[in-house]
Amino acid sequence: MPKDDSVSARSDGPPRIALVGNPNCGKTALFNALTGARQKVANYAGVTVERKEGMFVSPAGTRVKVIDLPGTYSLRARSPDEEVTRDVVLGRRADEAVPEAIVCVVDATRLRLNLRLVLEMKKLGRPVILALNMMDEAESQGIAVDAAELSAALGIPVVPTVAIRKDGIQPLLDQIDRTIQVANSEGMTPTSAPCGWTEPSARDLRDYHAQVEAIMAQAIGRPSRPHLATRRIDRVLLQPATGLFILLALLFLMFQAVFSWARLPMELIDGGLSTVKGLIDAGMADGPLKSLITDGIIGGVGSVVIFLPQILVLFLFIQILEDSGYMARAAFLLDKMMGGVGLHGRAFIPLLSSFACAVPGIMAARTIENRTDRIATIMIAPLMTCSARLPVYTLIIAAFVPQRQVLNGWVGLPGLVLFALYAAGILSGLLIAFVLKRTLLSGAREPLLMELPAYRLPRPHNVLLGLYERARAFLVRAGTTIFALMVVIWALASFPAAPEGATLPAIDYSIAGMIGHFLEPLLAPIGFNWEIAVALVPGMAAREVAVGVLGTVYALSDSGDSMRNSLAGLLAHSWSLPTALSFLTWYVFAPQCIATLSVVRRELNSYWWPMAMFFGLTTLAYGASFVTFRVASSLIGS
């Protein structure tokens, strides 16, 4: 790594400012407040792992480009997310001009830690503005921050802000205007400004520390009302025995709620789809378009959309846990268990993000410094049950697991089975990590160092916004990719028509039928019929498409009053229990998501790892389904 960097990238177009700061100090909240974007914010370190770009028009009418960057404690980058920040700030990215000014965002309640990075930024020799964020929390803790004194001590403008409430944004915009004007009038463009950053030595760090102490004494008071609630709650939640029990109880409650809370809205959607289907049946002449709408679109897309309430209930829990500050605690609680299989404690958050979708989960692994730890985390991320698998699981559970209360009526059996499926993914992931860390990815284990944020009450606005974004993304996907796939699948399942005198259902003679029958011998040993074979191929695009394809394939051979009940009922009638168990087992392991493989290639810059992931997990899925099917068949008969 070079010791000195000179800025060479040239900036064309609007002025650019970069948001830089320690993790979890509110950079993305400020980015959202400035640009009107809706980037994800949460109460733990490592939410942002990639640069984000937005624009705003300043009060003086200047279009300004703003870049949100991952949090870092220093430009001495230790992990890939910190390297993103270092490279953008120092202008090391070939495709990116260096920012004209830097807005340093600090947490006003943690200035002793945050100010060191500000001092490092000042050494760059570029205009720096300090956004003194979370001033509301500093005030509630009785921390007296003298912004004018702090500005004088640092020699840079200081603007107090509360980014999540958009307080202080106007003064910050005014200050950005003034800074840009001064930089322009002095001809201080990034190409002419010297870059004085060198990697800090131990002596530099001691100097920074001494300077911070002097500034703290000069401008910052001690908290007169320190928050004791966080410490009191942590005494219970971080205690190994009670903490783990509470964590397990929370997860268990979440899976029970996925079934019980979502039942009514699911029934409403189901009823609505049945009504629409009935109206089309009654009012439209028979023909290919009617079949496409009822069997392909309502039968296929409808059978996926119906699961939206369950996905939203799952994300409601995740969002509340993320906003409260509990996530970092869960990482600490599970650090010992993660360490037991060779994973780093920081792997917890990427793995937990993978329950939403493996793609952001794999990207979140950038916060892990050690490459072998990062690869191990990425390789097992697809085993965490993503939300796209939820419709598959709940459909099969609805078809084969009776709605019964167990454990003295305290627990619903469907929720218990869902919990077991999630647990199966987690346990198999840990087992694979254990094997990888003792073979291909062996290395010493590094200790977990992570800031524990203060507990905060989740903001209803943020929770609702998060749910809205999830719902929107799900419906957009249902209305685009899944819709298009269902139309194509319907066509493949409808043409060519059955020949005269055919004895089998028409779909058996279609292209989809031919493909399914061609693949059937390969999948017969694991108990899959040709309809399942047809569903697995488009599942590469999105896992939940398998449900839609089954909906379309079975709708073309049957018609029922209620979409979900008819599909679940048809599956219960057409599949044996060993086949259903084998199908569930396949989906615990199956890596058939091309977006996941793409992001693995990009993150690890290698073709080897995505290939190993695809072939390794496919072999595992086939082997585990084979064992499940054979054992279940021998025990309960096929």
Next chain:
Amino acid sequence: MVQTILVVVLVAAAAGWIGWRMWRWASALLGRKRSGGCPGCGGCGGGSAEPGKVHPPR
């Protein structure tokens, strides 16, 4: 006849859309594009998997 024409148009458009998506995914897999690997899960607020995305001014 009208139904048949509409179905042909719809199926052709859907096949085109899928072809375009597959090309994007294949490009991402081969490393030719930085974006394209986004499955649209919404978990990032619309940006994590799309490094080049620019949010317009509001």
